[in-house]
Amino acid sequence: MALTGVLRPGFAQLRVLDMEKSIEHYTKRMGLYEVTTGNDGRVYLKCGDEFDHHSLVLRKCDQAGIDMFAFKVASDADLDAFEARIVAYGFPVDHVPAGEQPGLGRRIGWTIASGHRIELYAHADLSDPKPMIHNPDVWDMEPHGMAARRMDHCLLYGPHIEKNLDFFTKVLDFKCAERVDMPDGLLAIWLTCSTKAHDIAFVNYPEPAKLHHVAFELKDWHAVGHAGDIITRYNISVDIGPTRHGITRGETIYFFDPSGNRDEVFAGGYTYYPDHPTRTWDETQVGKGIFYYERKMNEAFLSVVS
């Protein structure tokens, strides 16, 4: 089957306490590129292996966290079709005009049961650097820092994630690749709209609209090790890793940006196809699912969010 409807994560908009330090972190250390600064001061960044205009937006604010997570859909007609389905499901949808973020077409947005704002859009201009398309080299601009290739997914914390599961699968045509069920209910879900093991994930948490991490994909396990060297060399606050997730199988490091938002860089992960069954974890093995080598969660996994 071809990918239709929701194609992939498009951008995350993060709130940062110090813009200058944040730009340095995401560009010099993680290897993203600054595309432009908007009139309102928001800064737009991208990875070198992405075609579209930007995949990360930084907004200066006195509170850390995530403003929204947006997905790109295949066509403008999809926006209307999804809007009708979202409204029919019961969530009011609002409209963000083209150009509200430089390089992007019109967007639709709404709030899901966990309190997070999700958006869809169909059009993005191209920006540099981007992959070459005629007699292409492996990269146009030489990768630097952690050499993040793309903004890949996010993990969000909030209440009612069983409602998020229902919504994403019924209305946005996502699939649930993995889930964790505790004796007292659903703890976590990994949802995909593609052949990746996840494009967005949720953990049940009493407080709405929280961010656990935004993740950027690296080339391989060696690149994850190199990212670990950068984290120590530049005294970036590390959470855990390098290690591996049992869930999705990704090789990973969790660390924090200068505002305390958690970032992940990772490599690997299995291929998911929409006919695959959901993989499930229970209370006895969930530690191995989260951190495969440690075989237990660290204290921060369930309690530290922004």
Added chain:
Amino acid sequence: MTYKITVEGAGEATCYEDERALVAMERAQGFGRLRGLPRKLPVGCRRGGCGICRVLVLEGDYRSDPMSRSCVSAEDEARGLVLACAIYPLSDLTVRLETPRLNKPGSMPAAQTSGE
């Protein structure tokens, strides 16, 4: 130059000039100098964003980095309820560990689209 951070009921940490109080406390616990703590010191982002490291400063001077307002209000900060990872001692300090508060629902910043 070093400063002494007394963690009420737990022990003492040595904090170097321009070092985050939390980092000194983490090191002190690693060296077994905060034996009075019943559990592992709460440590999260170390960058003023998650709120897990809230302390009440009972005595002493410090300077601070920006702290996320979802963890510490302006009033909190004025009375010394701060994030240990976002303060740098300017004298010896005495602190009391405080449990993080959960945001009340609806207290997230609005207007996701406007810059500051």
